[in-house]
Amino acid sequence: MPSPRLRRVAVLVLEGAKPLDVGIPAQVFTTRASMPYEVRVCGAAPGLVTGGDGLSYHVAHGLSALAWADVVFLPGYRTPDRDDPPRSVVEALSGAHERGARLAAISTGAFALAATGLLDGRRATTHWHYTRALARRHPRVRVDENVLFVDEGSVLTSAGAASGIDLCLHILRGDLGVAASNHAARRLVAAPYRSGGQAQYVPRSVPEPLGERFAATREWALGRLGEPLTLEAMARHAAVSARTLSRRFVEDTGYTPMQWVLRARIDMARELLERSERGVEQIAVDVGLGTGANLRLHFQHILGTTPSEYRRTFSRGE
Numbered sequence: 292m293p294s295p296r297l298r299r300v301a302v303l304v305l306e307g308a309k310p311l312d313v314g315i316p317a318q319v320f321t322t323r324a325s326m327p328y329e330v331r332v333c334g335a336a337p338g339l340v341t342g343g344d345g346l347s348y349h350v351a352h353g354l355s356a357l358a359w360a361d362v363v364f365l366p367g368y369r370t371p372d373r374d375d376p377p378r379s380v381v382e383a384l385s386g387a388h389e390r391g392a393r394l395a396a397i398s399t400g401a402f403a404l405a406a407t408g409l410l411d412g413r414r415a416t417t418h419w420h421y422t423r424a425l426a427r428r429h430p431r432v433r434v435d436e437n438v439l440f441v442d443e444g445s446v447l448t449s450a451g452a453a454s455g456i457d458l459c460l461h462i463l464r465g466d467l468g469v470a471a472s473n474h475a476a477r478r479l480v481a482a483p484y485r486s487g488g489q490a491q492y493v494p495r496s497v498p499e500p501l502g503e504r505f506a507a508t509r510e511w512a513l514g515r516l517g518e519p520l521t522l523e524a525m526a527r528h529a530a531v532s533a534r535t536l537s538r539r540f541v542e543d544t545g546y547t548p549m550q551w552v553l554r555a556r557i558d559m560a561r562e563l564l565e566r567s568e569r570g571v572e573q574i575a576v577d578v579g580l581g582t583g584a585n586l587r588l589h590f591q592h593i594l595g596t597t598p599s600e601y602r603r604t605f606s607r608g609e
Contacts, residue, residue: 297329301360304334307369308342311452312397316364319459331356343369354383367398372424375406395447397455405429414441415448456481516556517579557593564602571598
């Protein structure tokens with residue numbers, strides 16, 4: 292019996308490519324007895340590609356590798372929010388997809404994928420630092436900032452570099468099954484499975500404000516998270532009507548005042564879970580969420596995990 296054809300994986304290295312993002316799919320799918328894949332690292336043209344973080348890459352293949360591949364990985368790269376990839380790259384990616392290849396972006400590689408238009412109307416994610424930039428640059432993309440990766444079938448996207456491992460293992464699991472995926476995870480000393488729906492552990496749930504009109508009110512509210520806080524109380528402090536506060540607060544932060552307060556309370560709970568030994572019920576009271584059940588509900592909704600699991604992951608000394 293002839294041996295089955297190896298699955299073909301292309302890793303597209305763009306200018307400013309991040310070394311870890313390039314290395315993840317190249318290493319995960321490198322050919323070995325347990326991995327029926329062939330990997331080609333390519334660029335817009337064969338030769339030297341200037342990468343990010345002081346590294347450059349000498350790639351043996353050009354865009355013809357995209358016409359050859361079954362799966363094309365797009366590693367993240369520097370300043371993705373400034374310029375789209377060259378037209379030749381965008382056309383080659385579109386052609387690969389039309390031919391039936393899957394396109395999988397790691398981190399800011401989502402910008403290159405979005406430039407093809409293939410993410411329009413679809414869910415996608417990227418590194419948490421760039422989710423708003425992706426949404427601004429490609430408003431037809433349904434950017435989800437709260438997940439590790441998104442599988443839309445023929446187009447897949449992931450968050451930061453470590454989430455690229457999760458995405459690769461997810462693809463492996465679909466191609467070869469759970470045993471092969473777990474084997475690869477052990478070889479990488481990585482978690483065998485993290486759901487794509489798990490939240491990115493961004494430093495803060497509360498977003499950076501786009502304006503400073505209500506900075507004093509936000510600071511006032513942060514000092515009173517353990518107390519009852521209402522829209523009316525915040526409006527009184529800001530000396531505006533509740534309607535005006537709501538409208539301008541969304542313009543400043545992207546959230547209504549009470550959505551912002553909820554996320555600030557979750558951030559406070561995260562800090563207490565990391566740095567104290569208080570129980571979940573007491574933390575819920577301390578941050579103004581009342582009960583452990585209420586804290587668990589909002590924690591799951593915003594972070595995609597439980598307070599107990601979060602504490603195990605991030606508690607002091609781990």
